Amino acid sequence: MSGIRIENLNVWFGEHEARVDAVKAASLAVPKGGSFGLVGESGSGKSTILRALTGLVPTWNGRMEVLGQPLGKKRDRGFYRSVQMVFQDPYASLHPRHSVDQVLGETLSLHGFRDIDERISKLLDDVGLGDAFRFRYPHQLSGGQRQRVAVARALAPEPEILLLDEPTSALDVSVQAEILNLLSDLRKEHNLTYLMVSHNLAVVGHLCTDIAVMQLGEIVETLSVEKMRAQQTSHPYTRHLLASSLGAIKTSQPQE
Amino acid sequence: MTMIPQPRQGLRAWLLTDTPTSRTHARLSALYQSWLSFRGNQMAMFGLGILVFLVFVAAFAPLLAPHDPFTQNLLARLRPPGSAGYLLGSDSLGRDILSRLIYGSRITLYIVTLVAIVAPVVGLFVGTVAGYTGGWVDIVLMRITDIFLAFPRLVLALAFVAALGAGIENAVLAISLTAWPPYARIARAETLTMRNSDFIHAVRLQGAGPLRIIIRHIWPLCISSLVVRVTLDMAGIILAAAGLGFLGLGAQPPTPEWGAMISDGRRFILDHWWVATMPGLAIFTVSLAFNLLGDGLRDVLDPKEGSQ
Amino acid sequence: MSKAAERNLLEVENLWVKFPTRSGVFDAVRGISFSLGRERLGIVGESGSGKSMTGRAILRLIRPPGIVRADRIALAGENLMLLSERQMRSVRGQRISMIMQDPKFSLNPVMRVGEQISEAYRLHADTSRAAAKQKSLEMLEAVKIRDPERVYTLFPHEVSGGMGQRIMIAMMMIPDPKILIADEPTSALDVSVQMQVLEIMDKLVKDRGMGLIFISHDLNLVSAFCDRVLIMYAGRVVETCRADRLHEATHPYTRGLLNSLPRLDAPVERLEVLKRDPAWRNEDSISGQT
Ligand SMILES: Nc1ncnc2c1ncn2[C@@H]1O[C@H](COP(=O)(O)OP(=O)(O)OP(=O)(O)O)[C@@H](O)[C@H]1O
Ligand SMILES: Nc1ncnc2c1ncn2[C@@H]1O[C@H](COP(=O)(O)OP(=O)(O)OP(=O)(O)O)[C@@H](O)[C@H]1O
Ligand SMILES: [Mg+2]
Ligand SMILES: [Mg+2]
Numbered sequence: 001m002s003g004i005r006i007e008n009l010n011v012w013f014g015e016h017e018a019r020v021d022a023v024k025a026a027s028l029a030v031p032k033g034g035s036f037g038l039v040g041e042s043g044s045g046k047s048t049i050l051r052a053l054t055g056l057v058p059t060w061n062g063r064m065e066v067l068g069q070p071l072g073k074k075r076d077r078g079f080y081r082s083v084q085m086v087f088q089d090p091y092a093s094l095h096p097r098h099s100v101d102q103v104l105g106e107t108l109s110l111h112g113f114r115d116i117d118e119r120i121s122k123l124l125d126d127v128g129l130g131d132a133f134r135f136r137y138p139h140q141l142s143g144g145q146r147q148r149v150a151v152a153r154a155l156a157p158e159p160e161i162l163l164l165d166e167p168t169s170a171l172d173v174s175v176q177a178e179i180l181n182l183l184s185d186l187r188k189e190h191n192l193t194y195l196m197v198s199h200n201l202a203v204v205g206h207l208c209t210d211i212a213v214m215q216l217g218e219i220v221e222t223l224s225v226e227k228m229r230a231q232q233t234s235h236p237y238t239r240h241l242l243a244s245s246l247g248a249i250k251t252s253q254p255q256e
Numbered sequence: 257m258t259m260i261p262q263p264r265q266g267l268r269a270w271l272l273t274d275t276p277t278s279r280t281h282a283r284l285s286a287l288y289q290s291w292l293s294f295r296g297n298q299m300a301m302f303g304l305g306i307l308v309f310l311v312f313v314a315a316f317a318p319l320l321a322p323h324d325p326f327t328q329n330l331l332a333r334l335r336p337p338g339s340a341g342y343l344l345g346s347d348s349l350g351r352d353i354l355s356r357l358i359y360g361s362r363i364t365l366y367i368v369t370l371v372a373i374v375a376p377v378v379g380l381f382v383g384t385v386a387g388y389t390g391g392w393v394d395i396v397l398m399r400i401t402d403i404f405l406a407f408p409r410l411v412l413a414l415a416f417v418a419a420l421g422a423g424i425e426n427a428v429l430a431i432s433l434t435a436w437p438p439y440a441r442i443a444r445a446e447t448l449t450m451r452n453s454d455f456i457h458a459v460r461l462q463g464a465g466p467l468r469i470i471i472r473h474i475w476p477l478c479i480s481s482l483v484v485r486v487t488l489d490m491a492g493i494i495l496a497a498a499g500l501g502f503l504g505l506g507a508q509p510p511t512p513e514w515g516a517m518i519s520d521g522r523r524f525i526l527d528h529w530w531v532a533t534m535p536g537l538a539i540f541t542v543s544l545a546f547n548l549l550g551d552g553l554r555d556v557l558d559p560k561e562g563s564q
Numbered sequence: 565m566s567k568a569a570e571r572n573l574l575e576v577e578n579l580w581v582k583f584p585t586r587s588g589v590f591d592a593v594r595g596i597s598f599s600l601g602r603e604r605l606g607i608v609g610e611s612g613s614g615k616s617m618t619g620r621a622i623l624r625l626i627r628p629p630g631i632v633r634a635d636r637i638a639l640a641g642e643n644l645m646l647l648s649e650r651q652m653r654s655v656r657g658q659r660i661s662m663i664m665q666d667p668k669f670s671l672n673p674v675m676r677v678g679e680q681i682s683e684a685y686r687l688h689a690d691t692s693r694a695a696a697k698q699k700s701l702e703m704l705e706a707v708k709i710r711d712p713e714r715v716y717t718l719f720p721h722e723v724s725g726g727m728g729q730r731i732m733i734a735m736m737m738i739p740d741p742k743i744l745i746a747d748e749p750t751s752a753l754d755v756s757v758q759m760q761v762l763e764i765m766d767k768l769v770k771d772r773g774m775g776l777i778f779i780s781h782d783l784n785l786v787s788a789f790c791d792r793v794l795i796m797y798a799g800r801v802v803e804t805c806r807a808d809r810l811h812e813a814t815h816p817y818t819r820g821l822l823n824s825l826p827r828l829d830a831p832v833e834r835l836e837v838l839k840r841d842p843a844w845r846n847e848d849s850i851s852g853q854t
Contacts, residue, residue: 013722020714042726042757043710054461077463085461088725088752091666093454097476099282106472110462135282143611153458166725169751172611172781174838177824181835199726199754206826206835216710229828244755245828449673452721 002065003032003161003193004053009062011045011052022048024217025062030210032067032160035187035194037204037225039241040214046197047088050163053195054085067160081111084154088166088197090146094138100124100149101134104156111157123152127182144175151182155190164196168203180206201245205229213238290556300552306545314361323352325359325512334528345530347520353534356512360535363513364542367428367497368490374432376482379439384470384478386440387447398444404437410499417505424497424513427506431496435489439482446478480557487550491543498539514539573640573743573775574600574622575853580633581617581626581799592617592630594799598852600743602773604766605852606786606807609796610821610838615779616665618796619745623656624649640742657688661741663732663749665779670732671720677731678704678716681738688739703734708760725752733761737768743775744768751782762789783810783822792852795821800849817844 011023023045030036038046051057053064055075064071066083087093094103104123108116121131127148138146147167154162167183168176184207187194198204204211205225212222213235221235233239272289276282294300313320322341329350337345344354386397404412416430450456451474459469498515500506507513509520514535521531581593593614598605607615621632622644637644639659647655656662664670672680681700682693691699697716704712707730715723715731723731729752736744744765750758766789768774780786786793787810795803795818803815813819820838 040754042730042753043724047724056457056460075463080461080463085458087454087458089454089666093458095455095459095473098473101279101282106459107462110464135276135279135285137286150458157462166752169725172609173783173821173824174610177826177835177837180826181837184834199752201755202826202828205828205831229831241754241756244759445674452673 002029003034003067004028004030004036004195005063005065006049006053007063007065009049009052009060009064011048011057011060013057013059022217023052023060026214026217026219028212028219028222030193030195032193033191034210035196035208037208037211038195038197038214039199039201039204039211040220041216041237042199044214045217046214047165050085050165050195050197053163054083055079077111081157082159083161083163084157084159085163086147086150086154086165086167089170090143090150091170093150094146096138099135099137100129100141103149103153107153107156119156123156126155126186127152128178142175144171144178147171147175147179148182151179151186155186158190159192161193161195164194166198167196169199176203183207201228201242213241294552294556297552297555299548300555303545303548303550303552306541307549310361310365310542310545313358314365317358317362321352321355321358323355325351325356326510327351334524334531336528337530337534344534345528347517347531348524348528351510353517353531356517357514357535357538360512360514360517360538363424363507363511364494364539367424367431367494370425370428371432371435371493372486372490374429375435376439376486378432379436379441380443380475380478380482382436383440383443383445384447384474387444388451388466388470388474390451394444397440401437401440404434405441407434409434409496413496413500414503414505417500422505422508424507424511427497427500431493431500435493438489439485442481442485443478446481447474450474450477480553483557484550484554487546487553490546490550491539494539494543572599572601572638572854575636575638576622577635577637577853578633579618579621579637580631581614581621582631582633584629584631591799593621594849596794596796596799596801596849596852598794598801598804599854600775600777601854602769602775603792604769604776604778604790604807606790606793607777607779607796608781608783608786608793608821611781613796614799615796616747617799619662619747619777619779622745623660623662624652625656625662657739657741659741660743660745661736661739662745663736663747665747671728673720676717676719677723678718681716681731681735684735685738699738700734703738704731706737706764707731707734708757726754726757729753730757730761733764737764740772741774743777745777745779747779748781749778750785751780758785783825787811792854794852798845800845800847801852802844802847802850804850804852816841 007027009023009026010021012019012021014020026049028036038049040046048057052060058073101120104120105116108119113119120134124130124134129145129148133141133145141149168179171179180203186192194207196204196208205228208225210222210224211228212219214220215237221233221238223233228242231242233242271285273285276285332342332346332350333348335342335346337343339345342352344357346352382397382401386394412434413430416433417426420426420429456469456473459473495515497506498513498518501513501516502519507516509516517535518532525532576599577597578595579593579597580591580595583590583592596618607618609615617626620626622637624632626632634645639655644652644655671677678697678700681703682696685696685699701712701716704715709715709727709730715727720728729749733749746765750761753761765776769776778786778790787807790807793805793807793810794801795813795815797817803813803818805813811822813822823836824838826835
């Protein structure tokens with residue numbers, strides 16, 4: 001069974017002359033339990049695909065399927081039980097006046113769970129925070145700890161699919177390593193399906209098995225991570241991206 | 257100052273902990289921390305002190321007042337402050353000004369409480385619904401707000417009072433009904449800045465409906481700026497009530513309302529200054545207290561400034 | 565020393581940033597010294613190590629109750645610590661610009677981004693509205709934003725993460741400052757755009773003799789782009805080195821940061837996680853002066 005299936009997806013903003021096509025005829029498929037990376041130019045529509053999947057952007061056409069179910073314009077609560085998202089900016093994605101306990105408690109009660117107290121403990125444990133953080137407010141947490149809370153919130157309804165929008169780009173390398181390890185552990189434990197956006201090829205390469213490369217709203221190439229590492233690419237943009245990623249490591253001067 | 261690390265003990269340590277152990281503990285601890293930072297602001301504490309004193313005076317008015325505020329004594333008309341039995345002097349009908357001020361504090365508190373409950377709640381509701389929903393709901397609600405704003409406040413209040421009938425309750429209601437539009441605008445502006453933020457998107461992804469998002473997620477962030485604004489507006493509200501009283505549409509004589517007392521004393525302002533000055537001083541003090549309190553609350557409540 | 569002072573655009577001696585809290589004073593920056601010539605100086609370190617506070621302290625942008633203490637912060641020989649708040653205001657933006665870490669937070673959420681850039685420009689150069697708009701469009705184009713005409717009319721929540729960062733960069737380069745402090749300016753950009761944006765900054769350093777303080781957690785990037793690096797831990801500088809030698813750094817903390825990077829060319833099953841040694845906190849701060 002497929003986890004996520006997108007065919008010929010178009011997403012646009014605005015109407016008439018002001019219309020902007022952010023995503024054009026994108027197609028991709030992620031098998032259940034797979035992990036798929038979306039990379040590409042800034043502003044190429046990566047976040048927009050995730051937001052269309054979760055129903056945050058209503059203006060789209062084409063076909064989107066999650067766990068075999070085609071998606072309509074409205075999403076029901078059942079959908080949000082199986083699909084969850086982690087946002088890019090850990091500083092913006094937590095309510096400044098809600099403690100960790102309130103954030104997780106509300107999520108759990110919205111999804112109709114009863115044993116909220118035990119579940120909060122377990123979730124905090126899962127993301128490596130522990131009960132000591134339970135009553136803290138976001139301003140008492142570092143960026144990495146906030147992102148862990150965001151991951152815990154996304155895991156609360158026991159979803160099968162996790163959409164990750166640049167989960168580590170705002171974090172420093174040591175925290176990035178912690179979060180990436182955490183994500184790969186969680187995937188193994190809960191058999192999750194990941195669709196991850198990142199601009200960092202090394203991060204995508206670490207966590208994903210397949211990637212799609214986007215430019216100007218279109219998916220220009222889909223390939224496996226092994227192929228990417230071996231530099232067996234067909235599209236010039238992918239080659240360019242790969243060259244600059246490797247170039248940044250090797251050379252000591254910025255290059256085109 | 258209080259910055260030196262101190263050994264913590266007992267209740268204080270329990271309240272100041274970084275690792276609360278239960279929901280109640282966390283709530284109490286947060287309250288105590290806000291209280292501590294509020295306490296650090298001396299001017300705000302001064303304002304709070306005055307207001308606590310006002311409440312005390314209003315509660316025990318019969319015990320504190322040396323005279324009955326309504327008893328006239330034409331033999332003791334217009335006595336200057338400090339004369340025997342009349343600490344703050346007496347007015348044109350020989351009533352003790354101090355006693356009238358003490359009883360008048362009840363009316364002032366009554367006005368303040370009623371307005372503070374009605375106006376911000378209406379404004380908060382209208383503003384957040386308009387801001388969050390957007391589209392035509394926003395347009396309709398904000399046009400209504402604009403219409404209210406376009407009329408001079410006193411004229412609108414006059415119209416309301418004329419329709420509802422004179423009297424202090426109706427005057428207060430009229431003031432509240434004319435006071436909400438600015439609050440609606442503030443609430444809407446605040447809502448606009450956060451309705452597209454990720455933490456709102458995140459709750460939408462939990463399947464939460466708009467009403468829940470507005471009440472549980474947007475209100476807590478608007479309330480602080482509204483509370484501050486309301487306390488800062490209080491002076492104006494007290495004066496507006498006085499103005500209505502002056503026009504004969506608010507508190508009816510012989511009610512010892514401070515504003516009405518001023519307009520009473522206006523006739524003698526040159527020869528008998530104290531009749532108008534004493535209630536004026538009272539209004540000034542209470543308004544100042546509210547202003548100081550508002551400033552202090554802003555420091556404690558503003559989530560952008562007080563995040564650490 | 566005086567010769568060095570002539571060569572250096574900025575000298576910082578013994579800088580402290582303190583936050584008084586209820587449980588004692590928290591030192592975010594603890595006595596660091598460094599200098600900046602016409603070069604690209606990188607500051608790296610883990611989250612909370614005081615990188616942003618260092619940048620903000622130079623411009624006296626620490627919010628109360630935070631306190632800045634320094635023996636000297638000299639901009640071209642002039643001690644900034646002695647300036648009044650009013651004089652400081654003309655230093656900010658005119659002579660030293662700073663790109664803040666969180667672009668969406670620094671932009672006004674209910675004003676179009678183009679208008680914000682134009683306003684910044686008009687504040688600096690007293691020109692007509694149309695000229696400011698023209699200039700803003702040019703700036704957007706310079707930071708490689710596709711379709712600047714459209715982006716000019718968007719609200720901050722309508723631009724992508726990377727576009728927001730580039731808008732901030734465009735805004736800060738308008739006044740043509742002597743020193744640019746860039747706090748994580750490119751963390752949301754893909755490598756190719758990142759390189760293009762860095763090239764613009766590089767040009768400013770080379771052509772106009774600007775000094776650049778580049779704060780980042782991306783060690784590869786800093787190593788590739790900067791001339792010199794300060795590595796910060798818990799408010800102190802634990803190591804300094806030439807940027808291209810960063811990969812040969814010896815301090816266990818720097819090594820730990822380097823090892824926790826995922827590598828495109830050498831995949832691993834699990835990433836290494838930094839193990840912090842409490843002794844690092846008490847090491848002396850190393851001077852970054854030249
Ligand atoms: N609400 C909106 N209204 C108008 N345009 C929008 C809106 N949201 C996104 N866009 C546009 O859609 C395009 C794609 O944005 P998106 O956020 O998907 O980019 P991205 O690939 O995630 O880039 P980045 O890596 O920089 O985050 C951009 O040009 C952006 O300006
Ligand atoms: N108002 C404050 N009160 C107390 N401590 C503060 C305050 N503001 C910042 N700090 C502390 O100062 C330290 C340094 O913060 P700074 O923002 O400089 O870190 P950074 O190195 O830029 O980290 P990052 O990579 O996450 O941006 C942090 O430990 C932070 O918790
Ligand atoms: Mg994005
Ligand atoms: Mg920082």
